[in-house]
Amino acid sequence: MIVQDIIQQLETLAPLAYAEEFDNVGLLVGDKNTKVSGVLVTLDTLPEVVDEAIANNCNLIVSFHPIIFKGLKSITGKTYVERVVQKALKNDICIFAIHTALDNAFKGVNATICDALELKHKSILIPQQGTLKKLSTFVPTAQADALRSALFEVGGGAVGNYNNCSFNSKGLGTFKGNEHSNPVLGSPNEMKVVEETKIEIVFEKHLEVVLLKTLKENHP
Known part of the structure:
Protein backbone atom coordinates (compact mmCIF):
# COMPACT_ATOMS: atom_id res chain seq x y z
CA MET A 1 0.00 0.00 0.00
CA LEU A 117 -24.19 14.57 22.80
CA GLU A 118 -27.22 12.58 21.60
CA LEU A 119 -28.68 15.64 19.89
CA LYS A 120 -32.04 15.02 18.23
CA HIS A 121 -32.56 17.91 15.82
CA LYS A 122 -29.38 18.26 13.79
CA SER A 123 -28.71 20.41 10.74
CA ILE A 124 -25.75 22.13 9.10
CA LEU A 125 -25.37 25.69 10.43
CA ILE A 126 -23.54 27.09 7.40
CA PRO A 127 -24.08 24.79 4.38
CA GLN A 128 -21.40 25.02 1.71
CA GLN A 129 -22.55 26.46 -1.59
CA GLY A 130 -21.73 25.14 -5.04
CA THR A 131 -20.84 21.56 -4.09
CA LEU A 132 -22.99 20.06 -6.86
CA LYS A 133 -22.12 19.89 -10.55
CA LYS A 134 -23.90 18.44 -13.56
CA LEU A 135 -22.55 16.06 -16.19
CA SER A 136 -24.26 16.00 -19.59
CA THR A 137 -23.34 13.52 -22.30
CA PHE A 138 -24.79 12.03 -25.48
CA VAL A 139 -24.65 8.32 -26.21
CA PRO A 140 -26.32 5.95 -28.70
CA THR A 141 -29.54 4.81 -27.03
CA ALA A 142 -28.52 1.16 -27.24
CA GLN A 143 -25.56 1.85 -24.91
CA ALA A 144 -27.32 4.33 -22.59
CA ASP A 145 -28.21 1.85 -19.83
CA ALA A 146 -24.65 0.52 -19.55
CA LEU A 147 -23.11 4.00 -19.43
CA ARG A 148 -25.63 5.23 -16.87
CA SER A 149 -24.96 2.23 -14.64
CA ALA A 150 -21.19 2.83 -14.79
CA LEU A 151 -21.64 6.48 -13.76
CA PHE A 152 -23.98 5.52 -10.92
CA GLU A 153 -21.48 2.90 -9.72
CA VAL A 154 -18.84 5.56 -8.93
CA GLY A 155 -21.24 7.91 -7.14
CA GLY A 156 -22.88 9.93 -9.90
CA GLY A 157 -26.57 10.73 -9.49
CA ALA A 158 -26.59 10.66 -5.67
CA VAL A 159 -28.72 13.48 -4.26
CA GLY A 160 -29.54 13.52 -0.55
CA ASN A 161 -31.38 10.33 0.35
CA TYR A 162 -31.67 9.25 -3.30
CA ASN A 163 -29.25 7.64 -5.73
CA ASN A 164 -29.23 6.59 -9.39
CA CYS A 165 -30.81 9.96 -10.26
CA SER A 166 -30.63 11.15 -13.86
CA PHE A 167 -32.63 12.94 -16.54
CA ASN A 168 -32.71 11.41 -20.01
CA SER A 169 -34.00 12.77 -23.29
CA LYS A 170 -33.94 11.10 -26.69
CA GLY A 171 -33.20 12.63 -30.05
CA LEU A 172 -31.25 12.23 -33.26
CA GLY A 173 -27.51 12.78 -33.30
CA THR A 174 -25.56 13.44 -36.49
CA PHE A 175 -21.87 13.15 -37.22
CA LYS A 176 -19.44 12.65 -40.07
CA GLY A 177 -15.89 11.60 -39.33
CA ASN A 178 -12.95 12.52 -41.54
CA GLU A 179 -10.46 10.09 -43.06
CA HIS A 180 -8.55 9.88 -39.77
CA SER A 181 -11.60 8.99 -37.66
CA ASN A 182 -12.56 5.58 -36.30
CA PRO A 183 -16.30 5.76 -35.58
CA VAL A 184 -18.05 2.98 -33.66
CA LEU A 185 -21.00 3.39 -36.01
CA GLY A 186 -20.55 3.93 -39.73
CA SER A 187 -17.36 4.67 -41.64
CA PRO A 188 -15.04 7.64 -42.22
CA ASN A 189 -16.50 10.32 -44.52
CA GLU A 190 -19.98 8.82 -44.06
CA MET A 191 -22.84 10.96 -42.72
CA LYS A 192 -24.62 9.16 -39.87
CA VAL A 193 -27.92 9.85 -38.15
CA VAL A 194 -28.19 7.91 -34.90
CA GLU A 195 -30.86 7.68 -32.20
CA GLU A 196 -29.13 9.02 -29.10
CA THR A 197 -29.94 9.67 -25.47
CA LYS A 198 -28.79 12.74 -23.59
CA ILE A 199 -27.91 11.70 -20.03
CA GLU A 200 -27.75 14.38 -17.35
CA ILE A 201 -26.42 13.48 -13.89
CA VAL A 202 -25.83 15.64 -10.81
CA PHE A 203 -22.76 14.83 -8.71
CA GLU A 204 -20.69 16.12 -5.80
CA LYS A 205 -17.76 18.17 -7.10
CA HIS A 206 -15.09 15.95 -5.55
CA LEU A 207 -16.23 13.12 -7.87
CA GLU A 208 -15.48 15.06 -11.08
CA VAL A 209 -12.18 13.35 -11.90
CA VAL A 210 -13.46 9.81 -11.35
CA LEU A 211 -16.71 10.50 -13.23
CA LEU A 212 -14.93 11.88 -16.29
CA LYS A 213 -12.54 8.93 -16.22
CA THR A 214 -15.50 6.52 -16.03
CA LEU A 215 -17.25 8.35 -18.87
CA LYS A 216 -14.20 8.06 -21.14
CA GLU A 217 -13.73 4.38 -20.29
CA ASN A 218 -17.36 3.39 -20.88
CA HIS A 219 -18.58 5.66 -23.68
CA PRO A 220 -18.59 3.83 -27.01
Missing part, protein backbone atom coordinates in the same frame (compact mmCIF):
# COMPACT_ATOMS: atom_id res chain seq x y z
CA ILE A 2 1.26 3.48 -0.88
CA VAL A 3 0.45 6.89 0.58
CA GLN A 4 -1.97 7.70 -2.24
CA ASP A 5 -4.05 4.63 -1.32
CA ILE A 6 -4.47 5.96 2.23
CA ILE A 7 -5.34 9.41 0.91
CA GLN A 8 -8.04 7.99 -1.35
CA GLN A 9 -9.62 6.21 1.62
CA LEU A 10 -9.51 9.38 3.71
CA GLU A 11 -11.15 11.32 0.90
CA THR A 12 -14.10 8.93 0.86
CA LEU A 13 -14.77 10.18 4.40
CA ALA A 14 -13.72 13.80 3.97
CA PRO A 15 -13.22 15.02 0.38
CA LEU A 16 -10.54 17.71 0.27
CA ALA A 17 -12.79 19.75 -2.01
CA TYR A 18 -14.92 20.51 1.07
CA ALA A 19 -12.09 22.28 2.91
CA GLU A 20 -12.43 26.01 3.50
CA GLU A 21 -10.62 28.32 1.09
CA PHE A 22 -8.28 29.63 3.79
CA ASP A 23 -7.15 26.14 4.74
CA ASN A 24 -4.13 24.11 3.64
CA VAL A 25 -5.11 20.45 3.48
CA GLY A 26 -3.81 17.37 1.70
CA LEU A 27 -0.31 15.93 1.40
CA LEU A 28 1.97 18.66 2.75
CA VAL A 29 5.27 16.77 2.98
CA GLY A 30 6.52 13.73 1.08
CA ASP A 31 5.81 11.64 -2.01
CA LYS A 32 2.33 10.17 -2.59
CA ASN A 33 3.93 7.08 -4.17
CA THR A 34 5.85 6.18 -1.00
CA LYS A 35 5.20 2.66 0.29
CA VAL A 36 3.57 2.90 3.72
CA SER A 37 5.29 1.18 6.65
CA GLY A 38 2.95 2.57 9.30
CA VAL A 39 0.50 5.40 10.00
CA LEU A 40 0.45 7.72 13.01
CA VAL A 41 -2.66 9.85 13.64
CA THR A 42 -2.37 13.12 15.55
CA LEU A 43 -4.10 16.40 16.28
CA ASP A 44 -0.97 18.47 15.61
CA THR A 45 2.33 17.51 14.00
CA LEU A 46 4.69 18.60 16.77
CA PRO A 47 8.41 17.70 16.82
CA GLU A 48 7.64 15.03 19.44
CA VAL A 49 5.08 13.49 17.09
CA VAL A 50 7.70 13.11 14.36
CA ASP A 51 10.01 11.46 16.91
CA GLU A 52 7.21 9.06 17.83
CA ALA A 53 6.62 8.25 14.16
CA ILE A 54 10.32 7.47 13.70
CA ALA A 55 10.40 5.30 16.83
CA ASN A 56 7.37 3.30 15.66
CA ASN A 57 8.45 3.00 12.00
CA CYS A 58 5.50 5.08 10.78
CA ASN A 59 6.34 6.95 7.60
CA LEU A 60 2.93 8.61 7.22
CA ILE A 61 1.54 11.10 9.73
CA VAL A 62 -2.16 11.94 9.36
CA SER A 63 -2.75 15.20 11.21
CA PHE A 64 -5.92 17.13 11.85
CA HIS A 65 -4.24 20.55 11.79
CA PRO A 66 -1.82 21.43 8.95
CA ILE A 67 1.78 21.92 10.03
CA ILE A 68 2.27 24.24 7.03
CA PHE A 69 -0.51 26.81 7.06
CA LYS A 70 1.15 29.62 5.14
CA GLY A 71 4.00 29.50 2.68
CA LEU A 72 7.46 28.83 4.11
CA LYS A 73 10.13 31.28 2.96
CA SER A 74 12.94 29.18 4.40
CA ILE A 75 13.58 25.83 6.06
CA THR A 76 16.47 26.53 8.41
CA GLY A 77 15.17 25.00 11.63
CA LYS A 78 14.53 28.40 13.20
CA THR A 79 10.89 27.60 14.06
CA TYR A 80 9.28 24.37 15.22
CA VAL A 81 7.39 24.23 11.92
CA GLU A 82 10.67 24.31 9.99
CA ARG A 83 12.18 21.71 12.32
CA VAL A 84 9.22 19.38 11.79
CA VAL A 85 9.47 19.69 8.01
CA GLN A 86 13.26 19.19 8.11
CA LYS A 87 13.06 16.06 10.24
CA ALA A 88 10.17 14.63 8.22
CA LEU A 89 12.04 15.09 4.94
CA LYS A 90 15.29 13.72 6.40
CA ASN A 91 13.50 10.56 7.57
CA ASP A 92 11.25 10.13 4.49
CA ILE A 93 8.09 10.77 6.49
CA CYS A 94 4.97 12.02 4.72
CA ILE A 95 2.57 14.43 6.43
CA PHE A 96 -1.10 14.68 5.46
CA ALA A 97 -3.55 17.22 6.94
CA ILE A 98 -7.34 16.92 6.81
CA HIS A 99 -8.61 19.84 8.98
CA THR A 100 -11.73 21.64 7.65
CA ALA A 101 -12.38 18.95 5.06
CA LEU A 102 -13.23 16.71 8.03
CA ASP A 103 -15.05 19.56 9.79
CA ASN A 104 -17.34 19.97 6.79
CA ALA A 105 -17.79 16.28 6.04
CA PHE A 106 -21.32 14.93 6.45
CA LYS A 107 -20.09 12.32 8.96
CA GLY A 108 -17.07 14.26 10.18
CA VAL A 109 -16.01 15.89 13.44
CA ASN A 110 -19.16 17.91 14.09
CA ALA A 111 -21.48 15.02 13.27
CA THR A 112 -19.54 12.82 15.70
CA ILE A 113 -19.84 15.46 18.44
CA CYS A 114 -23.59 15.73 17.82
CA ASP A 115 -23.94 11.96 18.11
CA ALA A 116 -21.90 11.90 21.32
